[in-house]
């Protein structure tokens with residue numbers, strides 16, 4: 643089940659413009675066993691099969707698989723170690739998010755979707771080489787205790803979720819926010835949302851929004 647989830651996520655990431663070629667990587671954690679399923683290093687997403695997915699113990703040792711895991715496996719494992727509520731991580735290389743990663747600028751909450759899903763300012767991590775322990779460290783610093791996404795300087799983005807669907811939603815909202823931020827800055831001065839309202843929207847979207855509860859007509863949800 644988790645191997646198929648990774649295969650489908652790889653194809654989705656590639657064909658939704660969140661990366662090109664073999665860049666980026668994806669993981670999912672089985673919350674019951676603690677095992678982490680990751681993409682292999684430098685293989686085309688369209689060509690992957692279930693045997694190519696690498697299964698890793700939380701300490702980084704290989705549990706299953708003959709391929710080399712993604713070089714960013716320590717970044718994924720570090721996130722799972724410190725964020726028990728997170729079970730999926732998507733590392734993307736999308737164009738507009740990278741515009742701000744190259745500028746090494748944070749992205750403020752400028753649209754309601756960013757407030758609801760990302761919860762506040764998206765931090766840009768310090769630069770470090772791909773696959774290095776420093777990159778994992780800087781990424782976790784930029785995410786903090788509650789961040790859903792962060793930028794990696796001159797490199798890409800890291801997007802987290804309680805499950806794969808939530809991680810992809812965060813990735814899509816980040817890229818849309820970055821695109822709108824770039825466009826609005828090119829013709830004017832974007833107005834950043836009031837942070838008190840951002841907190842209200844994030845709480846609502848996290849705990850009350852959806853068909854399964856009765857509070858979804860309260861202001862603050864998405865429409």
Ligand SMILES: [Zn+2]
Nearest residue numbers: 665666797798
């Ligand atoms: Zn990368």
